[in-house]
Amino acid sequence: MTPMAWDTERTKALLLEAATSEFCTRGLAGARIDRIAAEAGVNKERIYQYFGNKNALFDAVIVAALSSLMDEVPIEGSGPEAMADYAGRLFDHHQKDATAPRLLFWEGLERGTEVVGLPKRMANCASKVNSTIAALPGVSREDAGDLLITIVSLCDAAPVLPALDGLMAGGGPDRTERRRAAVVRTVYLTAAALAAEAQEPASA
Amino acid sequence: MTPMAWDTERTKALLLEAATSEFCTRGLAGARIDRIAAEAGVNKERIYQYFGNKNALFDAVIVAALSSLMDEVPIEGSGPEAMADYAGRLFDHHQKDATAPRLLFWEGLERGTEVVGLPKRMANCASKVNSTIAALPGVSREDAGDLLITIVSLCDAAPVLPALDGLMAGGGPDRTERRRAAVVRTVYLTAAALAAEAQEPASA
DNA sequence: AGAAATTACAACCACCTAGTTGGAAACTGG
DNA sequence: CCAGTTTCCAACTAGGTGGTTGTAATTTCT
Numbered sequence A, B: 001m002t003p004m005a006w007d008t009e010r011t012k013a014l015l016l017e018a019a020t021s022e023f024c025t026r027g028l029a030g031a032r033i034d035r036i037a038a039e040a041g042v043n044k045e046r047i048y049q050y051f052g053n054k055n056a057l058f059d060a061v062i063v064a065a066l067s068s069l070m071d072e073v074p075i076e077g078s079g080p081e082a083m084a085d086y087a088g089r090l091f092d093h094h095q096k097d098a099t100a101p102r103l104l105f106w107e108g109l110e111r112g113t114e115v116v117g118l119p120k121r122m123a124n125c126a127s128k129v130n131s132t133i134a135a136l137p138g139v140s141r142e143d144a145g146d147l148l149i150t151i152v153s154l155c156d157a158a159p160v161l162p163a164l165d166g167l168m169a170g171g172g173p174d175r176t177e178r179r180r181a182a183v184v185r186t187v188y189l190t191a192a193a194l195a196a197e198a199q200e201p202a203s204a
Numbered sequence C: 001a002g003a004a005a006t007t008a009c010a011a012c013c014a015c016c017t018a019g020t021t022g023g024a025a026a027c028t029g030g
Numbered sequence D: 001c002c003a004g005t006t007t008c009c010a011a012c013t014a015g016g017t018g019g020t021t022g023t024a025a026t027t028t029c030t
Helices: A008-030 A033-040 A045-050 A054-066 A080-096 A099-111 A118-135 A141-160 A162-169 A175-199 B008-030 B033-040 B045-050 B054-066 B080-096 B099-111 B118-135 B141-160 B162-169 B175-199
Strands: none
Touching: A008 A033, A008 A045, A008 A054, A008 A099, A008 B008, A008 B099, A033 A045, A054 A099, A080 A099, A080 A118, A080 A141, A080 A175, A099 A141, A099 B008, A099 B099, A099 B141, A099 B162, A118 A141, A118 B162, A141 A162, A141 A175, A141 B099, A141 B141, A141 B162, A141 B175, A162 A175, A162 B099, A162 B118, A162 B141, A175 B141, A175 B175, B008 B033, B008 B045, B008 B054, B008 B099, B033 B045, B054 B099, B080 B099, B080 B118, B080 B141, B080 B175, B099 B141, B118 B141, B141 B162, B141 B175, B162 B175
């Protein structure tokens, strides 16, 4: 008989999943190695064998969860409506699962400019910038990047700052729907302005 | 002679200043009580005497730094330009000193919906909403709140997510100026749309 | 089958951390 | 000048923290 074969890939995946959850809710400094191991049902020594240390584990979580952030929701169609639609879908995605936005802000706060997984993430960003240029022909690379930063800022800040929403808009049943509409409208207006400007470069 | 009188207010202020800096850079979980006391040049026992514990000290820092966040930069003038100008000044303020945005996001991530200093902050928010309505006559309370959330999201996310900017727009000498212009433009367009809509309520 | 390598884990360790204490120095009211 | 109170601090503590180690079980290679 084969008395239960070892499945190191499964163990790694279990660990990474538990680490993602722990880092997502508590951040790098607040996370506890023991808690991650317990949550995964794995001895914590495995963490050091597979990932190295706490920082490297955080790196692995960030790369796994964020490198594909911009791929999970594609830009479809063209014109300003396409960008607005994209923003709406990104908003919905983050509303359903705030893991990516939270990790993004944890990384920004705890790591500053020190970014891990550079090549892959740069490629993902470049790809999104290209999609934006394709959707809004004539728009400059810089303006496309700025539009994307605007979209990410609007969609990602919402789930991380629930208090701000509560203080400013005071809840209400259709609150999320209202905020979503506001984001989509803002993105549409900005994208439309960029597109219009791209078609008449030197107008007053 | 008076051999150096005790100045408890100064000691408190020193502690609060050091705590603000520490919490700003490291967050609640990453901050160290010993470091705060050392930075302030004060024995750490004073922290427990004056503020209670680490959490309460964080509360004090948040209330001191964030309750007035929306007051430090006023909304001046009227019309969509006034809101755009406000966004620009808020952007500049946060660019010069990222304390408020960082604390805001630390609080959002580490505290969730549990907000401290509610009455004062609610009053500040309400006041800003009122200023917005005054600047954009006819606009609804909800739309004014949403516009302010948009402004705060855009201005506060930038200094906390330097990496995003780097990945998307890749630096450059006038990078900050470009981002600022993008934010101001986006706010102007949104405010203008809200104002226009407010003046012709039932238009196609 | 047997040696070598891999995976697993309980116990362990050195250090750090928030919070406490006991008492000295400085002020205050009488 | 003398209790009584407040401010201050060095030293301490109890428990947590990231990281390691010694060893046993399992798999692989030949």
